Amino acid sequence: MKMDEQNEHMSEQTQNEDLLQEQTQDLAQELDEQAQQEPQAQDPLQVCQQELEAQKDKYLRVHADFENVKKRLEKEKYQALEYANESFAKDLLDVFDTLEMALNAPDQSFEQLVEGVGLIRANLLKVFEKHGVKEIETQNGFDPNFHEAVMQMPSGEHSDGEIVQVLKKGFAFKERVLRPTMVGVCKN
Known part of the structure; x- marks a missing residue:
C-alpha cells in the first residue's frame, strides 16, 4: 500500500505541478496581453x-x-522707400503737361504767357500742398529757424531785424524745412 500511496502522491504532485505550470503560463500570457494593451510607463527623464x-x-x-x-x-520697406515719391511725381506730370502746352501754343501774346505761367505756378502750389510741402510765411517776422538773412539794408519803414525783402521763397515738408526763405533784413 505504501507504493500505491506513493504513486498516488506522485501523481497528485505531478498534477499539481502541471496545474501550477499551466496557471503560470496563463498568468504570463495575461501579463503580456495587459502590457500590450496599456502603454508602458516611460522613464520621466525620457519623457x-x-x-x-x-x-x-x-x-x-x-x-x-x-x-x-x-x-x-x-x-x-525698401520697396516702399524706393517708390515713396511715386504719387508726387505723378501729380507733377500734370504741371509738366500744362507747361508743355504753354510753350507750344502758337501765336501767344506776352500777357497770355504770363497768365499761363501764373496758372502753372498755382497748379504746382496745389501739388505741393497736397503732398505736405508748404511755403514758409514771412509775415510773422524774421525767425532763424525758417529764414536765412543773406543781406542787410537800411529802411525807414522797418525796424532793425525786420524782413524788408524776400529774395528766394522757402518751403517746408510737413514740419521740416526743405529750404529756408532767403531774405534781406533791415539794418539802420
Missing part, C-alpha cells in the same frame, strides 16, 4: 527629453517663420 525635443523643434519653426517675416518686411 522630459522628448518634450524638450518637441519644444526645441517648435522654437526652431517659430524662429524660422519670424526670420521669413522679418526678411519680407525688410524687402517691403
